[in-house]
Amino acid sequence: MKISNVRLHAVGIPRHTGFVNKHVIVKLETDEGVTGIGEMSDFSHLPKYSIDLIDLSRTLNTLLVGRNPFDIEDINRELLDNFPEAMYYYEKGSFIRNGIDNALYDLCGKILGVSAAELLGGRVRSRMKVCYPIFRQRFMEEVESNMETVRERYGQGFDVFRLYVGKNTEADIELLKRIKSEFGSKVTIKSFDFSHLLDWKETLRTFKALVPYEVGLEMVESPAPRNDFEGLYNFRTRIDYPVSEHVWSSMQQSEMLKKDAVDIFNISPIFIGGLTAARKASALAENGRKSIVIGTTQELSIGTAAMAHLGCALPHLKFTSDPTGPELYIGDVVKNGVQYEDGYLIAPDRNIAGLGVELDEELLEEYKVSDLGWGEVTVHQLQDRTSTK
C-alpha cells in the first residue's frame, strides 16, 4: 500500500459572527483505492500572506507519493524538514503538517479497519468537556449580543464559556456581572484569554480588575507577549490561578518548561503540526508535571474529530478544553459532523474506521474557494474573529 496522490481542496466557511475562515481539506489517495482525509484548519490568521495551493500540492505530491502511510514518524520528520517549526503561534507550516498528519491517521485506520483511537492509545473517556468562546469585546454595546450568545448556547447544553479580554475591561466586567446575575453558578467562565496583547504588568492590572467578578475561573491564558517566558513566569507567580499558554513549537515548550513559565500547556494539533507532535507535547507536559488542555483554532469536523480522539486518549487532561469549531460555522464539509452533548465533545464512534467522519463532496463543492486570499478583512477582524470593522 503506497500513497499515490495528494489532493487539496480550499473551502471558505462563514462563522455565525460573519467572519469567513478558509481551510484546506486533504485527501491522501493510495494505489489500493483507500483514501484518508485530513484538515489544514483556519488559514485566516495573521500574517496576511497566503499559501500558493498549486505549489503546495506539487510539493506535497513530491514528498508523499510512493510513501508507505504507516511510516507516520518518518513522514512527520520529512514534513518538518520541509515546513520547519517556528517560534510563532500561527505558523502556517504547522497547519500544513497537521492536515497531512491527521489524514495519515484516517488513512491507516481505514486500511486496518479500525478507529484512529486505536492508533492514539485508545480511550480513557468517551467525551471531553469543552467551552464555548465569547470573542473580545471592544464596545459596551457588545455585552447584550454576547449575553444572547450565552443564553442560546446554554439552551443547547453549553454551560462553560471562555472570554477573550484585554480591550474593554469595563465591558468585560459588565458581561461577567450579568452572567453571574442571570445564571448564578449554572454557567462558568473557565478562562480569561489575553491573546498575548498586553505585557505581563498590564495583564496583571487588568486581571486584578476582572477577578472579583470571575465565575468558575480555571485558568488565565496568554497573559504576556508571545515567547516572553520571563513575563509568563512573573505573571504566574503573582496570581493564584493556573496560567495556560499555547504550544507552537517543541523549542518553545521546552523553554516554558525550563523557566517554569506556565501551569497548563494548551496543546492543539493545528499549532504544533499534527496528532503525532501533539502526543509528544502532551507526554513532555506529563513528565514535566504540568497539566494540559486541548486548545483549538476552531476547526471543522475533520480536525475536531482528530482532537476528540486525542483528548479522549489522554489520562492527564483535567481542565475544560476548547474545540467547538463546528458549532461556530454555518456549515461543514462532512456527512456526519462531530456531536456535542451537555457541553461535551463526544468521541467519534469507535466502530467507524479512521477519524470517524465522512467527507460530503457536494458540501466540499458548495464551500469551495479558488485560493486562500484575504480580501478586505482588517487586522481587528482577524484578531477577534468578527465581521465588525
Ligand SMILES: O=C(O)C(=O)C[C@@H](O)[C@H](O)C(=O)O
Ligand atoms: O485560544 C485561542 O487563542 C484561540 O482560540 C485563538 C482563536 O483566534 C482561534 O484560532 C479562532 O480562530 O477563533
Ligand SMILES: [Mg+2]
Ligand atoms: Mg488562547
Ligand SMILES: [Mg+2]
Ligand atoms: Mg483559528
